[in-house]
Amino acid sequence: MKKALLLLLFSFQYLLAQETPTLDYYLPKDVTYNKDIPTPEKILGYQVGQWHVTHDKLVEYMRALAEASDRITIETRGTTFETRPLILLTITSAKNHQNLDQIRKDHVALTDNDNTNISQMPAVVYQGFSIHGNEPSGSNAALVAAYYLAAAQGPKIESLLNDVVILFDPSLNPDGLQRFAYWANTNRNMNLTADPNDREYSEVWPGGRTNHYWFDMNRDWLPVQLPESRARIETYHQWLPNILTDHHEMGTNSTFFFQPGVPERVHPLTPKKNQELTLDIAQYHIKALDNIGSLYYAQESFDDYYYGKGSTFPDINGGIGILFEQGSSRGHIQESDNGLLTFAFTIRNQFVTALSTLEAAQGLRTELLTYQRDFYKNVRTNNAKNKTKAYVFGDEKDAAKTFHLAEVLNRHKIEVHEVANDFTQNGKKFKKGYSYIVPTNQKNSTILQAMFEKRTTFQDSLFYDISGWTFPYAFNVDYAELSNLQHAGGKIENLTLPNGVVSSKSNYAYIFEWHEYYTPEALYKILDKGIRAKVGKTPFTLQGTTYDYGTIMIPVQNQLLNSDELYTFLQDVAKESHLNIRAVSTGFSDGIDLGSNDFITLKLPKIGIITGSGITSYDAGETWHLLDTRYNIPISKLDLSNFNRMNLDKYTTIILHNSFGGALDETAKRKLQTWVRNGGTLIGYRNAANWLSENDFMNLEFRKKDRNAENISYENRNKYSGAQVTGGALFETKIDRSHPINFGYKNTSLALFRNTNIYIEPNKNSYNNPIQYSNSPLISGYISEENLELLKGAVPFQVQRMGNGKVAVFTDNTNFRAFWFGTNKLLMNAIFFADMM
DSSP: OHHHHHHHHHHHHHHHHHSOOOHHHHSOSSSEEOTTSOOHHHHHSSOBTTBOOOHHHHHHHHHHHHHHOTTEEEEEEEEOTTOOEEEEEEEOOHHHHTTHHHHHHHHHHHTTOTTOOOTTOOEEEEEEEOSSTTOTHHHHHHHHHHHHHHHEESHHHHHHHHHEEEEEESOSOHHHHHHHHHHHHHTOOSSOOOOTTSGGGSOOTTOSSSOTTOOOGGGOTTTOOSHHHHHHHHHHHHHOOSEEEEEEEEOTTOOEEESOOOGGGBOTTSOHHHHHHHHHHHHHHHHHHHHHTOOOBOSSSOOBOOTTSTTTGGGGTTSEEEEEEEEOOSSSEEEETTEEEEHHHHHHHHHHHHHHHHHHHHHTHHHHHHHHHHHHHHHHHHHHHOSOOEEEEEOTTOHHHHHHHHHHHHHTTOOOEEESSOEEETTEEEOTTTEEEEESSSTTHHHHHHHHOOOOOOSOSOOSSOSOOOHHHHTTOEEEEESSOTTEEEEOSSOOOOOOOBOSOOSSEEEEOSOSTTHHHHHHHHHHTTOOOEEESSOEEETTEEEOTTOEEEESTTOSSOHHHHHHHHHHHHHHHTOOBEEESOOOOEESOTTSTTEEEOOOOOEEEEESTTBOHHHHHHHHHIIIIISOOOEEEEEHHHHTTOOOTTOSEEEEOOBOSOOSOHHHHHHHHHHHHTTOEEEEETTHHHHHHHTTSOOOOBOOOOOOOOSOOGGGHHHHHHTTOOOSEEEEEEEOTTSGGGTTOOSSEEEEEEOOOOOBOOOSSGGGOSEEEEEEEEEESOOOHHHHHHHTTOBSEEEEEETTEEEEEESSOTTGGGTOGGGHHHHHHHHHHGGGO
């Protein structure tokens, strides 16, 4: 009888879940609605929650609202990689819209003036939805929220819109949202299926979480390397919102999370008042979710440490970041520990908390504005006390890489100055045109500090994301703190990449060093044109100029182009790749002559990247993005679903990234072995080291330490194991600059980003360990004491011969999140120079 009742209850619940939701399911009943404002159904052709909204339909509806309502204006701030518009709605009262630019100026002026009158000033809220495309309840809730803000009528909504300016970003990730909506909709049953085994709930690789190049864009708020990020960061600094919300999803069996997160996991640069206000705002979410009977939690997970996330980035800008995490239906309806979870239910929770955020902004308006004013007042006070008056950074051999770090600062409205003259600080030379000075006495000095600091002590040993990200090390530039501004030149108003030139026409040879960031792009263009080029294994001095390891030489004679054509072509290459190419008139040098056997002929690389189910898409996407957008080198993405049927003979290099679940089968393994033995270069990353060793591609010995949990309670077991995770930190290596893997690096130390616990023993021959961790490797970030001991003296790179080919492996990610410019060249060296290793 009891089973029969449970079955009847489930059946009733299931039938209710099958019903198509209407707007009444979502909307508050305490206001009336303007009939002249189009509902989502009128534009979409279906009810919100019935289907997953595609980005094009989302944009269409937002434009219709802007057309119909004097509360909304809409702008396009750029496009994604797939050319989808990055739209922003500004929503406030019609009265505020008439004076919107002045409201913005007054709001920003609040951060510059201790005496600004805030009594009548609106609060500013940036609401962002679904930065992870396969967490779609946010963007679908944006349909309802935008309709409510446009159509609701009465004193309550009028008061809210007078007191708040809303920067409304309905899709932070258009490409990912479109990709996931396609999956969910094309696999939707007319009779909705809640079975989690259904195809609808298992999207194909790489999934819709990421953008076009498979980046997690909720890690790019600080690096700002992607077009979507650049648009929203520009908006952020234009307005400096008081609150920024970031609507996400989590596992299906979870409920609903809102910040604050774990109190012990807040970055020390974040003021205590920030967390107090976050808790005050949370009271509004509690009330709203209690009213509709939704379960929730706070302060038990997630954190506010890494400033590259949307919910944490505002914390160093005088604002409050709020993360929302909704248990995901991953489709339209799914069984969960909390009953049948419908898409409509997830949308309603996101909508309700979007409104509770605005109510909090109105109710706490004075407190939020006062906090923002005090935040910048404290910044000015601390700037005056700071003994460090400026940072200088640069690389006397690489102007482009240095420029790109300055570019990041510029996007965060941090003033950057020229270096007035060459000078030396702490043994490092800072060259005019190749270096920049950044005064610390400026408005956004807290962001600057967050980007440049090194930190190795922490209140907690668990991190939701990375624990170290010091930007000068990420870009591999020299930097120093300055006690005065005596070497500072003028403020740079228009930051531009340096020009490249060919010094003159030559009838003998052209030469360029391998140091500049875009030299791989230049070399590929040269080889792709059919021009012969060689690389020098050792330094030399020619016609008064000294050339380092890895110098590229292009002889003029016996080329497909005559001397005039070659000169013209190289002029274009120099300009496009921002490097200086020198013409020489003789091959006789102090050191190796240009005809020496120490100049090795290079071949055009043909590159394949293994992709597909079982490959970590983040890692593969970072390499794809690097080669495709930075170096303009074409690549082939080799999907594992077809890999065993492919002819690999055309490829000189294949890259295998971190994998899981036995991605490569026995057939794929044998295919790769044959290809390598026939002369190919296989480059592995991260846990590929284990696979390559276990499958007889390489002979590697790993360091491991058995750990037994002693005096650890059952309750704390996860904290114990979590403390052994190296989630992302910076470590010092010593490098052999004469080894081809290190061509283009001028210093004998190099910082690597590490987020693995893979430790390779050094080879018995020292010359086979061109990169080796130092005995005091930790630069910034967290690593357990046990893992730190394993890391000392370990090697992050090995290369070995296999038949006529080579197998190389990196335990660390050289292309992390597109902003680790400083180690990109390690991969390029493995691609171009593997035959020399």
